[in-house]
Amino acid sequence: MSGPWVEKYRPQKLEDIVGQKQIITRLEKYIGEGSMPNLMFTGPAGVGKTTTALALAKSILGEYWRNNFLELNASDARGIDTVRNDIKSFCRLKPVGAPFRIIFLDEVDNMTKDAQHALRREMEMYTKTASFILSCNYSSKIIDPIQSRCAIFRFAPIKGEEIKERLQFICESEGFEADDKGLETIVYFAEGDMRKALNVLQAAASEGEAITEESVYEVVSKAKPQDIANMINKALMGDFLGARTLLRETMVLQGTSGEDMVTQIYQEVSKRVVEGKMEPDFYIDLINSIADCDFRIREGANPRIQLEALLTKFI
């Protein structure tokens, strides 16, 4: 009765966090101390960076954690000035009922270099009253001065076994059936991403039947925009303009991110080569282009332009 399971089953205590045992053991040492170094959590999506930050804050700050905890999403469309102002007005006050205050900044790797330098100054300014927890997907996109001011924790993708255990636990709590094969299929698609695993699980469960391999496949294929396959077909037939229009519509209307588009294109072509519908030589040429495109997008190029260029490789 509380909406999305990703939120309902978010572990509240450090010891409940799935996977990342070594990291948790180290972090637990900060509880009860009068101060904590700045931390940086890096790792792919859905492996528990935010959950760990929230749980750690609750353990350290205790009852009044809400008053002493500031959560900011650095990647969303607000400027560094807003972020800085929020940090400033938050840090100006002394911690109440807690040893210090904690600022959690999500997706720092999407901040520009300038914004990161500004952030670095904020981090230096309030060392006495506040500690920062930064999270990012790629620490390589964080400027060195910030990295050197943080204790860096690398979060690995969650092991399949551990995801499966968690899924089983949820199935039991929610009281519905799931067969082994079904759960394993979810684990396979999740690729170590707990958020994705729970989303697939809840979507599959929402159909009211027991969770099986088929029901999971159905969810996964439904959740994947059909447009990607159409777009690739159009491009392969030489209709570049048509394919480009589909690409733009998918990105603008559905808001699919560049990274997601790359992943879906990759999955689609790799399915085709495995099923024998695409020549391995051609496939490898495409992979070369897809990998290039992926790298460039993460480096900060315009995803749509890069994907349009990628589409020309299909014609």
Added chain:
Amino acid sequence: MLWTDKYRPQTLDEVVGNNKEKKIILDWVDNWKKGNPQQPLLLVGPPGIGKTTLALVIAKEFSEYIELNASDKRSQDVIKNTIGESSSTRSLFGDEYKLIIMDEVDGIHGTNDRGGVRAIGEIIKNSKHPMILIANDFYSKRLQSIKPKCTVIKMAKVRSPSIRKALKEIAAKEEIKANPKALDLISKKSNGDMRSAINTLQALADKDEVLEPRDVENLRTKDDRSDIFNAITGVLKSKNPQHVRDALRVDEDPTLVMEYIAENIPREYTNKDEIKKAYENIAKADLYFGRAQSSRNYGYWRYASDFMGIGVSSSKKETYKKFTKIQTPTIFTLMGRNRGKRNLRDGIAEKMSKKMHISHSIAISMFPYLEIMFKNDELAWEISDFLELEDNEIKRFRSKKIPKKVINKMEKQKAQMRVEERDRRFEELQNQMMAEAQEVVEEEVKEEELPFEIPGIEDELPEEETVEEEVVDEEVKEEEKEEKPKKKTDKQVSLFSF
């Protein structure tokens, strides 16, 4: 569709201005038709006054025409191969003349188009067909040898009242409401360039709003720098690096220019390998714009500019001999048309981001799963309730409304759960307090063995209690407030009765 194309004059009468010159041209056409060969026409004048339009109108008077656009690599061979042959051989059917149109003759560049001017001279000499040459700059060195062999027609800028009249007609046909003063301002700012005036009108026009002078005021007066459309034409229609560089010297955001070039590559280029090559150059340009942005090293722009300019222009084997309209990037219209949808999407993402500690992009990546979950009425209600979604936001995930029956049932269930939760918490709190009271008492007993410290303890005790009171206020619902004093006395009794 570009209005400059849609409303391009179809007859000589419709061409605005230059009446004397039109008369000469008419005579020229008549003479050809009577089988009376004439010198080629050389139309000279600033851009946007209707030179190409005139040529195209004349072309209708002949059975066929060949158009060679500017900025090709006009080596002697190219010109001879494309024009030379057709200019010296007459059509099989006797009197059928082919009109040869050569645009931007003064764009021929010295070193790269070695012999280009000479070749044109030869063609003029040998040609048995009517020929129209078009150029911008009357005093260009490249025209010096050509001018004596042609009938030169100098065309003037279009007067601003004529431009205003044309704008008014277009506005009426397009059902655009415009303040006459705004149109007047556009026609004056266009500096005699009809094409730029019409493009400006199209760019500013909005079906639902009246065009006012203030919309026009911050427009730059059109100067001699080429506008964005010319820049794109330069890149796509030329293979001459110098010409491409010149064309790209526009006062526009370079990434916007890149969008325009990218948009029009597959419209102009039809060869697949050329599209691939050209787009790869666009991707590289984009990469360097990105690198410039993130490193704040705008020196990288020059590489980006070369990739999208010379890189794209040299991706074609030869220039295409056709008219292709330069189109505004459809991505802009797509984004504009769907602003409402995008705002809705971002609104939902913002709510999810607040409630679920995720960024907008992760929130949006969850939409497909939500669409599946929302097929289930009860789950749809649950999630909407959790995220506090409005009706129109729910509609993003399911077309049908959540049935009233389900809503009522779920709301009742929620109220029930709230009561249970409250009772549970209350019990918890009570137990906790009892335990704490016990602790304090035990402590007190221990401390009593050292009587001199008792005053200190008494100081502490009330403090501890106030803290507890705060917690109680926060966590216990208002209805329970009445019960609180009783509890407190209970505790106080237990505290001091020892």
